[in-house]
Amino acid sequence: MTGSLVWFRRDLRSYDHAALHHALAARGRVHAVFVFDPALLDPLPRADRRVEFIRHSLAALDAELRAAGGGLIVRHGNPVDEIPTLARELGVTAVHTNTDYEPSAIARDAAVAHALTDAGIGWHSWVDQVIFAPGQVLTGDGRPFTVFTPFRTAWLRRLAAEPARPYPIDLTGRLAAPPAQAAVPSLAELGFETVDGPDGAGTSAARRLLADFLYRIDDYHEARDFPAQPGTSRLSVHLRFGTISVRELVALAADRAAAGSTGAESWLSELVWREFYSQLLAHHPRVATEAFQPGYSRIEWAFGEQADLQFEAWCAGRTGYPLVDAGMRQLNRTGYLHNRLRMVTASFLVKDLGIDWRRGEAYFARQLLDFDLASNNGGWQWTASTGCDAQPYFRIFSPVRQSQRFDPTGAFIRSFVPELAGLDDRSIHAPWLLRTSVLAAAGVRLGQDYPTPLVDHATARQLTLERFASTRTLR
Ligand code: FAD
Secondary structure (H helix, E strand, O other): OOOEEEEOOOOOOOOOOHHHHHHHHOOOOEEEEEEEOHHHHOOOOOOOHHHHHHHHHHHHHHHHHHHOOOOEEEEEOOHHHHHHHHHHHHOOOEEEEEOOOOHHHHHHHHHHHHHHHHOOOEEEEEOOOOOOOOOOOEOOOOOEOOOHHHHHHHHHHHHHHOOOOOOOOOOOOOEOOOOOOOOOOOOOOOOOOOOOOOOOOHHHHHHHHHHHHHHHHHHHHHHOOOOOOOOOOOOHHHHHHOOOOHHHHHHHHHHHHHOOOHHHHHHHHHHHHHHHHHHHHHHOHHHHOOOOOHHHHHOOOOOOHHHHHHHHHHHHOOOOOHHHHHHHHHHHHHOOOOHHHHHHHHHHHHHHOOOOHHHHHHHHHHHOOOOOHHHHHHHHHHHHOOOOOOOOOOOOOOHHHHHHHHOOOOHHHHHHOHHHOOOOOOOOOOHHHOOHHHHHHOOOOEOOOEOOOOOOHHHHHHHHHHHHHHHHHHO
């Protein structure tokens, strides 16, 4: 037995890669594998952006490995069977992978590790998806943090002591050629349809986004909240699937921040939020299904036919609140949603419609290209005020004020709600307040071209305050 097998999952790149680095440091040839798990693929709709992103990123990874004399082995099946079987077929001494901290991945990896150990094959799982793994940044008395600001302070302190450094990778002459096989299956062979095409996937797309963002990073703290501006990096999907290295991003941001860039400092903070939610889910896996604050599991959310209809209207971007609708339509049309609008749309569902945050969370999970269980759950619980370190329940976003403040000219609304495009910058945020003649001049028939509001915000706000207050007294 000789050599190693690297199992790629959320790390679809061949540079600065912990598992690949450590496999190359061992003796023997290095094999590479990706496993499509039918239990995850089969339930998905046939037009799924994520499968497409993964498929194109795998093709790019395969090309990078082939250029160095190797290539990717692609298997279909339950990884708990596939990985040990393949490791035995190849006769490797060890399997290397990068740790995935989601509860289902932890259970799956434990089963794989067990089967490998039984077969006398080593199992090595490395920290790569985050800078510091859950458990590496703890409070003074050794407990996980549940409040972000002290977590960030401790995290930054540790980063200063252990700066993020890339793992050097030299593939020359070290990769094993994959057994004769067709390359990565096409999307059609996987049984899926094209949605976006290959341009946005893989490490080259990530590099283009990063290069573009580095021109703008110094303004990030000012531009990041305005969805009509190119203020943020759009790198979330690449962090999700590892087509960019988080070490590289953190090192860049930390260097720029140290040189005095407020924008870079603020961006680094967002990367720390990602780590905060990752460790929170790992330490408290129950948050995947219930409120972090147990008392809020007793909230009586709206249900029944009217709630179902309102939920459908929210999903479709037909609530009658232009910024909420523009956000939901951006999500449906592109698979991406600007951070400010994730908060605005989530807040509207929970605090204006009184609908259980878990329904919205599940909808985002289906639609988001960058869907990440930890960040999505964290973002929803923060907005719903049910999470750790959440926004207090009595602070409720006004969908109109958010619109006036963060889309002041209505440019974002116009690009996703074209039926309101004829309204001027001041009127576009609340069309139901306009005179019929003003609406007619802009070509809008309220209730026909564009819906009247599902609820009155002031009334809905009051109901939400009562809903949360009564739950508090029950605790
Ligand atoms: P940038 O502003 O450029 O930030 C850089 C990176 O930092 C992001 O790519 C992301 O990895 C991380 N980041 C930024 N903000 C946050 C945050 N609040 N929490 C955690 N990480 C953050 N992010 C996801 O990656 N996947 C999700 O499924 C997800 N669901 C969300 C749901 C809700 C209700 C909310 C409020 C936020 C959610 N976020 C999620 C966080 C955030 O909205 C996105 O990461 C961000 O909008 C992605 O755009 P960007 O890459 O341009 O971000």
